Amino acid sequence: MIYNNAPLAFEITSWTKTNIKTAIQFSTQDIDTARLIFSLTKDGVPLPLSAVTGKLVMFMADGSRFIKNVEIVDKVEGIAEHVLTSDEIKHYGTVNAELNLYYANNQAISVHKFSFNIDRALVDTDIAPIAEYYIDDFEALIAKVNELYDEAIATMEELRQKFSDLENIETKAGAQEKADAAEANAKAYTDVHANNKTIHITADERTTWNAKETTTGSQSKADKALGDAKAYTDTHANRMDNPHAVTKAQIGLANVSNVEQAAKIDFDTHASDTIKHITADERTSWNAKETTTGAQKADKALTDAKAYTDTKVGQLTSTWTTIPLINGAVTDATVPLRYRTKNGGDELQINGGFKSIRNDHRDGIAES
Template sequence: MIYKNTDVHLDINSQIKRSISANIQFSTQDIDTAKLTFSLTKDGAPLPISQATHGKLFMRFADGSKFYVNTEVQDALEGVIFYVLTPDQVTHYGTVQAELYVNYNNGQSLSVHKFSFEIDRALVDQDIAPIAEYYVQDFESLKAVIQEMADDAEQILTELQAKFETLDNIETKAGAQEKADAAEAGAKAYTDEHAAKSDNPHKVTKAQVGLSNVDNVKQAAKTDLDNHVVDTDNPHAVTKEQVGLSNVDNVKQASKSEFDTHSADNVRHITAAERTKWNAGQLVKATNDDGSAFVSVGNTDDFYTKITQAGKRFGTFYSTGSAANAPSTNPTRGFFHMTAVDSNGVGTVGYVVAVDQQNKMYSNYLDSSQGWKGWNRILTNADAAVSWQTPTLLNGWRQYDETQKIRFSKNALGEVEIAGAIKGGTLGFEVSAFQLPEGFRPLQPSHFIGVASSAGMGSAPQFHRTLVDTDGKVCVQYCSNTANPNEFISFGFKFRTT
């Protein structure tokens, strides 16, 4: 939404404050865009707006219209609230006097500040005159008070009407006494005459007094009836079937309060949405119930067979380092996903990811036509780092200088690199300058060409030929510099190990 936004900073304190002009001007054409934003502070910090806090805004417009409305929360922690003027309110152009209040649920209330702002009358609205309005947001409360007053007024009118009717029938004290004495004498004479008769002078029948169905026999005394009522020995031999209890077990039933408590228990009772979610959930286990790996591959097992026999599923595994086709010689753990199976339920397409105890990761893929692709080591940033070693120099060879020390290393791909420079030793086909240890030797004898010193040979570049044998011997066999053949022999090459 797009607003003509204003930010009024108000501090809540007890210091003397005069109404401020907020330097705000809206237009009668700012329909649903005139937004008053208030940033409230107290004691130098934002006033948090909680659910127990309510901002109220009172506005008195230039034409006398008054509105008392609720604000809305924009940022509860920073104490920011706002109110957007309604389309009807912005039609009341002129100066608007306003005051902001903060009310709390416990009955407390704070007056924040008085301020004023302007609503400019747009040209298109020059011929429109606003009508004064009085708006109370809690209208239902006002309605209830008015209805109560109307009910009280109606009751008072009814009571007054009854009193006026009584006044119409009032007579003098002497006249009323005379009528009362005459009525008393007549009534006494009639009752004396009626009391002297004992032969049913009015000819009252049984039917007239509701006894037409009562036999003219002696009825049980009240004490007899009382004794019958309190008899708990089932004197009438009433059975369960006669009272409809033949299918009811004779067990204690839950009380209504217990039933209501159970019915309101939202922990035991799931919702329709929860039931739908659970029914649509996957029901294939990735681990055993105790959290252990779903597939376990032992020393005598074949890794590929154990994984494919698990069928079409996503699962976890554990494998020893001695199992056939295991990803590593160290124990490994990981997960697999078989996405297709044959007619016997054996996996035909899928993949495996494994991590061994050295934190090395491997992957493998099963293709339905080509079978398993084989394990690939997944290299990490740590694998790129190598450890350099310095060899023991033989046959008179020594380091050329400290900045180009001869050394060797092996990376995660099994590649050995030799770098640096030596001098002063003996050249020869079987004369070793140094020897590489096991694990750092080539697959086959390898020859390399390197840069040699040009001393004594003018400015022409010189070279040497060096052999790295399968037993680890490194021999400088030949140098093109015949004047100073061992002045400077440099190395900088790589080869694959066994």
């Protein structure tokens, strides 16, 4: 089921007597879909609604009054709701409402007074709702019946007093006399009226006037009315100021953006701009220049890159190579005697140490 929901959060405090004007607006076409949802709290926590009967009182703009039971949808979280019926939603205008809670122990709380609006849909403009009085409460209904009973008793007492004096009751003879006098007066008035030539016309007068109206007055009036209607229609048709205030949504253009478009003359001016645009001949000529001149620039860049790479490669340090020893010489275990080349072989580096088998001293060779 689809509903047009209107949530209302009410805190049970002493401010409950303040009338809250909400922004809720239903339509007379929200039949069985206009739903008021009440979230009730007390001291910041949900108000339990066990053993509670909620009643919604609504005073409509046309004087109708409804007292309806609200539905408790969540007793723990304190949530109740009411869906306006087809009889209630047709009473358009401002609705003043109040939610009241009645407990089983005879306690009662006035939760909040609030108001909302029911807008009359265009399709309902010719519908005038009749004032209604509805009470969804048996005890209140009994009170209303007792009220009507008291009114009926009071009316009977008034009638009894009016007929208590039998002498004032009209007799048959007296009534006949008054009827004959009234008939005579009416006949006299009718005769006088029938003979009044000032307010009546003869058949010949009517024929003459009708002929004049047909040949002269009617044609003239018809021609003038036709001319006025045509002039008004032409003037209205030529108006360009949207006299009926038609919106984009009404003609199916609600999703069209109001994007400003350039005029055709602006497009033509841009297309003819030879500074911003190039021709096919200019493009061919520039491409040819790029082929000869650009290629020369590319060759030079390649040569420079190769020279730079060769220089850097020549500066790379080769790996160390241990020097083989003869005549019983032993290389140093910590820093063995070794060599390497640098700068492409232009530089030789030697470091490390070795010792002879004839003594126990180390002959160190510094790096060169």
